[in-house]
Amino acid sequence: KGELTMSEVMEDLANCLFAEKLPMWWVKLGFASTRPLRSWRANLQDRCVQLDDWINDPLNIPKVVDISRLFNPQSFLTAIKQLCCQNQGLELDKLQVFTEVTKKEAKQCEAHSKDGAYCSGMFLEGARWDQASNSLEDSRPKEMFTEMPVVNCKAGTVADKVDKNQYICPTYCVPIRRPYYVFPAQLRTKAIADKWVLAGVALILDIGA
Secondary structure, X not given: OOOOOOOHHXXXXXXXXXOOOOOHHHXXXXXXXXXXXXXXXXXXXXXXXXXXXXXXXXXXXXXXXXXXXXXXXXXXXHHHHHHXXXXXXXXXXXXXXXXXEOOOOHHHOOOOOOOOEEEEOOEEEOOEEEOOOOEEEOOOOOOOEEEOOOEEEEEEEOOOOOOOOEEEEEEXXXXXXXXXXXXXXXXEEOOOHHHHHHOOOEEEOOOOO
């Protein structure tokens, strides 16, 4: 007759699919995301495509890596530090990732970074990036997120002094932020860094659009 006894797990799954929400055990096993089900599935496909392209040609690292499509972006950043260790003979625990914002989009990068990796897929929340001044500026009205240009992520020794013209910007996987912290990015600023701290400015990898 095609009859099937519904268990509690199956009923929860059916309710989530009807409401276009992620089942709880998908959330536990999957990557951090605030997307509804349909958008989450499309994003999952995009992540798999990027990985498949890389796996099919592992000797050729992509010129620009969309860090928002990595299942574990921290591992990629750790790999950048490990490569620096091998090339310069430094200790891993004395290195950190530094960021340098370029004025390029991903399509405009024709070569690999000489000292790190070009990364895209970062969005500013609470401020915007002004390409003319190459620094942080106030957000425009009704503008919650602004996409960053390609960012060069490279490793270097931990600095004892903090540059007063830099804002140490926390980076998170999703807009709800904690507990999905990734790393601190360094962004140029003309204003004092405290202004952006009070504004809650952060970089978000997956804004759920």
